[in-house]
Amino acid sequence: ADVVLVGGGMGVAPLFFLAEELGRRNCRVTFLAGARCAEQLVVGKIWNGAGGVPGSMFFRDEGKRDMNDGEMTMVVGETGHHCGTGDGFSTPGDAGDIPDRLFTCAMATDDGSCGHHGPVTDLLEKVLAGPGAGMVYACGPRAMLRRTAELLARYGVPGEVSLEExxxxxxxxxxxxxxxxxxxxxxxxxxxxxxxxxxxxxxxxxxxx
The missing domain is CATH 2.10.240 (Dihydroorotate dehydrogenase B (pyrk subunit); domain 3)
Incomplete structure (x- = not known):
């Protein structure tokens, strides 16, 4: 099943653990991450760090340019390999030695310093307008969650949100x-x-x- 994760600000961080579990269940994941500016974009710090995400998710520092472009495709597994969107594959098998889980991530910043210039819910609307989104999970500021709920109602897609109170x-x-x-x-x-x-x-x- 295709699952969309939407994170805003600090709400991005806990979604990595959900992404890892979804990967174990062979779900295709689209990860949408938003922040006020590139400096506050948690996902970029994790990708360009020395480690990665606990468990089977590993990211090497070989694609900072792709991260700054605001869109990246990662293949997740024990090889620890990831590829930028320019590598020209759409399924795990196309990549040869890559494991069997494909994650796609797009980023948005309010000031346009990384990825889409605007709220992360703009990216969500584009995803929902296309085929495949079967479930959405979101965590972030209340305004972002409210807009997420509006979009899910419009497109008839179920979802769950984690509230910050x-x-x-x-x-x-x-x-x-x-x-x-x-x-x-x-x-x-x-x-x-x-x-x-x-x-x-x-x-x-x-x-x-």
Whole structure:
């Protein structure tokens, strides 16, 4: 299945672990990462670092130019090899010695310093307008998540979002992190605690206001 991951700001980081698990399940992943500027783009720091992502995902420092262009295709596996989008293949088998999982990433920055000049949800809309997107997972600022929910409703694609809320106690007692979710039995909405009943919710379950 084709899965789209959408991350904004700090919300990019936790999606790497989801991407790794999706890879194990043979999902084709499109990773959309956004930030205010290139310096704050977490995905670039990880790709150009000495290590990589835990587990089976490895990225070598051989494609900074591709990263700055704002789009990269990675093949993930024990070889630790990745390729830029100019390498001219669309499936893992085309790359010869490459393992069996293909990840595509596109980046967006508010100031245009890396990738698309604008919000990462612009990239999401382009992906949803094409074929193949079966599920979307998103993590980031509330405005980004609200726009993601609007786009998923428009294109009829299911999705889940991980909310970022300030939490006082973390155990559900203080109610400082509540969010509005779809009501039951005629109620317009029901409050749910992000720390206990979240932080992940289906997009059609949330009331954005």
């Amino acid at each position: 300030r939490m006082g106690c973390g155990v559900g007692a203080c109610l400082s992190c509540v969010c509005q979710t779809a009501g039951e039995e005629g109620a317009p909405f029901v409050y749910r605690r992000v720390c206990v009943e979240g932080p992940v919710f289906a997009v059609d379950q949330l009331v954005w206001g």
